[in-house]
Amino acid sequence: MRRSKIARFGSLAGLAPVVAAGALLLNSCSTMDRTAVVPLQIEGASYVGDKVCADCHVNLTRAFPASPHARLHLANGQMAGQSGCEACHGPGSKHIAESGRGGADKFILNPGKDPQVCCSCHLETQAEFHFPQHHPVLEGKMNCVPCHDPHGLDILKPAGGLAMARLNETCAPCHREQTRPFIFEHPALREGCTVCHRPHGSINAKMLVEPDSNLCLRCHAQVPEPGAAQRVFIGGRDHTSSLAFGSCWTAGCHTAVHGSNLQPILLY
Numbered sequence: 001m002r003r004s005k006i007a008r009f010g011s012l013a014g015l016a017p018v019v020a021a022g023a024l025l026l027n028s029c030s031t032m033d034r035t036a037v038v039p040l041q042i043e044g045a046s047y048v049g050d051k052v053c054a055d056c057h058v059n060l061t062r063a064f065p066a067s068p069h070a071r072l073h074l075a076n077g078q079m080a081g082q083s084g085c086e087a088c089h090g091p092g093s094k095h096i097a098e099s100g101r102g103g104a105d106k107f108i109l110n111p112g113k114d115p116q117v118c119c120s121c122h123l124e125t126q127a128e129f130h131f132p133q134h135h136p137v138l139e140g141k142m143n144c145v146p147c148h149d150p151h152g153l154d155i156l157k158p159a160g161g162l163a164m165a166r167l168n169e170t171c172a173p174c175h176r177e178q179t180r181p182f183i184f185e186h187p188a189l190r191e192g193c194t195v196c197h198r199p200h201g202s203i204n205a206k207m208l209v210e211p212d213s214n215l216c217l218r219c220h221a222q223v224p225e226p227g228a229a230q231r232v233f234i235g236g237r238d239h240t241s242s243l244a245f246g247s248c249w250t251a252g253c254h255t256a257v258h259g260s261n262l263q264p265i266l267l268y
Helices: 002-031 050-054 058-066 068-072 093-097 123-128
Strands: none
Touching: 050 058, 058 068
């Protein structure tokens, strides 16, 4: 009996290193970064550091510390090109060598022309561009720079960092009809277009956050009358039967969803 206990204890002791190794592996997997970013490559070029960039790009390097991308500066980075200007633009040695000869642009990566440079880090955003409704970034019809300020030059950008700087003003150059002044404006526009629309892509039509009347009901409070818990009241009016025909605009009621010059309740 005693010998069997010793044998069992010995077998458990032999499993201890295996269990410890498994725990260490599990811990390392749970704490490592989800994405391993490969340094950008330009054939024949090497990394030179930010100080060299500052010699020509004075305004950009002065503003850059105000940008969230400045957090890419790592004092003791172990991987070449993982911080600073070259993290987004690639190794700069050939770009510098060709400076003044007219060929410098051939040896530098420009996120303003090729969104894949941004997508190499922003993988979640890249996935959103594959949704059925999306801004045509991957198709090459636009890029990230018109909506996002990568260098920190826009002093009016919100605390959210690279997010759209001035609410609707970022969308307005392309979506003029929706962002023009109205006599009766939709109050949601004061909060910005992204209250109702996903800026990169969505599975819903018009890149909407919600596909149905639930989008409107998030702001327009439902106030049921006493004893009418199963009915939906908006603005003191029973909307229960109206909601059965679709959303507030697809049902043909509030079609001037961005604003109206005629109707305060945005009928048309």
